[in-house]
Amino acid sequence: xxxxxxxxxxxxxxxxxxxxxxxxxxxxxxxxxxxxxxxxxxxxxxxxxxxxxxxxxxxxxxxxxxxxxxxxxxxxxxxxxxxxxxxxxxxxxxxxxxxxxxxxxxxxxxxxxxxxxxxxxxxxxxxxxxxxxxxxxxxxxxxxxxxxxxxxxxxxxxxxxxxxxxxxxxxxxxxxxxxxxxxxxxxxxxxxxxxxxxxxxxxxxxxxxxxxxxxxxxxxxxxxxxxxxxxxxxxxxxxxxxxxxxxxxxxxxxxxxxxxxxxxxxxxxxxxxxxxxxxxxxxxxxxxxxxxx
Numbered sequence: 001x002x003x004x005x006x007x008x009x010x011x012x013x014x015x016x017x018x019x020x021x022x023x024x025x026x027x028x029x030x031x032x033x034x035x036x037x038x039x040x041x042x043x044x045x046x047x048x049x050x051x052x053x054x055x056x057x058x059x060x061x062x063x064x065x066x067x068x069x070x071x072x073x074x075x076x077x078x079x080x081x082x083x084x085x086x087x088x089x090x091x092x093x094x095x096x097x098x099x100x101x102x103x104x105x106x107x108x109x110x111x112x113x114x115x116x117x118x119x120x121x122x123x124x125x126x127x128x129x130x131x132x133x134x135x136x137x138x139x140x141x142x143x144x145x146x147x148x149x150x151x152x153x154x155x156x157x158x159x160x161x162x163x164x165x166x167x168x169x170x171x172x173x174x175x176x177x178x179x180x181x182x183x184x185x186x187x188x189x190x191x192x193x194x195x196x197x198x199x200x201x202x203x204x205x206x207x208x209x210x211x212x213x214x215x216x217x218x219x220x221x222x223x224x225x226x227x228x229x230x231x232x233x234x235x236x237x238x239x240x241x242x243x244x245x246x247x248x249x250x251x252x253x254x255x256x257x258x259x260x261x262x263x264x265x266x267x268x269x270x271x272x273x274x275x276x277x278x279x280x281x282x283x284x285x286x287x288x289x290x291x292x293x
Contacts, residue, residue, distance in 0.1 A: 014038050032057040040064040055079045063224040068114050072096055077103045083213045083224055085111045092116050094124050095160045096131040103136040109211050110141040117149025125179050126150050127159035128171055137165040140208045144221055147173045155179045157187055168206045198234050206280045233279045238272050238286040245293055264292035
């Protein structure tokens, strides 16, 4: 059923060129056409079974969250979902995920604590963010919910990876980041407690897309904060490594290891002095120097 037919029967459709503000569940469009932008102005809770059919445009949570009520937020994402959190619960009967059942578009700067469950034991695959990724992207996002409702477990980020880009993500539940594809670059599994500190926020902010929001550590799980400025780069670990390295003496090293160590130290000092250094560069310099020590 196309968008015009949906609109004719009273369904909510965000048309190309429109910007729609949403404060309540009954304002959320069923279809978001390419070229349309839907922005949340408040946290909302969906009605039983409520679901977006297609996101071909942009759904921008603006740091707000949506409580699911039985189904994934969207059946299909061919556009962009960003700056959004999802929580609540959903029942699955096939490959699924809280943000999208299928994604050929982009999910970025999002979080989920939603809990998918396979109550009827259909042996379906579920993940913390997306069901099937088919040429799309899952970027700078995290999952910190429960997959205990899945009889055979689930996956942290994507249930069925066919193709696409998955990078700079974190997850606390699931056997691995993506089903049917093992790649350590997709995201790291950590504990809920380890998700809270600045180091995890730095990971989520690594090469973050320009969505107007950045991740922030505020004592609990990472939160999205507005602001067009670049995220603050944390150099504390790099400074500690440089201080430690500066106390070393050449006599404790072989000629070869000292040469590598000295090179790593100079490089680390350069990165530390560079006000434009990105978090990924700082993290890499810290690791290289620490390994050389």
